Amino acid sequence: MVIVDYYTREHTLALIADLAGQGFHSAIVVDNTGDSEYRQGWASLPxxxxLIASAKRAGFGAGVNLGAAQLTGCDILLVLNSDIxxxxxxxxxxxAELLDRRVGVLAPRIVDRDGVSQSDAAGPFLTLGAPxxxxxxxxxxxxxxxxxxxxxxFCRVGGFDERFFMYWEDVDYCRRLADLGFAADVSAAACVMHVSGASELSRAARYTxxxxxxxxxxxxxxxxxPVRIAYRLMSLLKLLWLRRASV
Structure with missing residues (x-):
């Protein structure tokens, strides 16, 4: 498994404790900060x-790729945000379900802190404006x-596209697998909580x-x-609203 950390050590350690409780005893933690001082604080890591430290601040996909390159003897890659x-x-x-069903990507049900299923945890591919x-x-x-x-x-398609610094790298990955005939799905066999935005507190920064x-x-x-321009205009309007709301 690969856990990507960006100034969220407390969350990462809590997640590792959860994983140990389920019998996991092998993980790669990617310190994605590029901060040598922050890197010194991992003494409590089991x-x-x-621990793999990125030489510079890299995006989420780049962090996963860095960690995945260190995996040996694994058939399945488990990707985790630190705030899971x-x-x-x-x-x-x-x-086991992933292998039995022969799907390309399988996720657990993901809920927020209130136990409500996250609406942005899965969805259909965009079609409006597609060629x-x-x-x-x-x-x-x-x-x-x-x-x-x-x-x-994961290796066949070259992992995550590192041009996506954060967000949409997962949609792009699933799309590339779908083009090869491998679907993405959600299973009811497990449920996790996602503390969204643990590494970036500003809603405006996340939305940007x-x-x-x-x-x-x-x-x-x-x-x-025209569709790309329309999305960009909607983004600018929402960003203005978020900034005004935060004042």
Whole structure:
């Protein structure tokens, strides 16, 4: 498994404790800060969790790729945000289900702090403005906050596209697998809580990053220019609203 940390050590250690409770005793923690001083604070990391430090601040996808490159003898890659907490079920069961169903990506049910299913944890691929809507896969995407995928497939498509600094790298990954015939799905065998935005407290900052990544996704998959412009204008309007609301 690969856990990406960005100034969220407390969350990472809590997640590792949850994983140990489910019998996991092997993990790669990617310190994605590029901060040598922060790197010195991992003394409480258990010996079975290997620390990999990024030389510079890198995006989430780049952090996952860095950690995945260090995996040996694994058939399944478990990707985790540091601010995930295990609620119920068993991720080991999800791993067996992934292989049995032969899907490309499998995620647990993801809820927020109030126990409500997160609406942005999975969804269909965008079709409006796509160059050929008939060719857009019917299967959708799941969030990279917590999912399992075969290592062979991850390597075959080159992992996450590191041009996505944060957000939409998961949608892009699922889209590339869907084009190969591998679907993404959510399983009821496990449930996790996602403390969204633990590493970036500003809603405006998160939304700005998400908007940039969405624009990159639309350009990469050749969505028509009017649709891309419309999304960008909507993003600017919402960003103005978020900034006014935070004053």
């Amino acid at each position: 010996p079975w969790a290997r 907490r295990l609620i119920s079920g068993d991720l080991v069961v999800l791993a 050929d809507r008939k060719q857009v896969p019917r299967t959708g995407w799941v969030t990279g906050a917590c999912f399992l995928t075969p290592v062979e497939l 990053r998400a908007s940039r990544s969405r624009d990159l996704y639309l350009r990469k998959w050749n969505f028509v220019l």
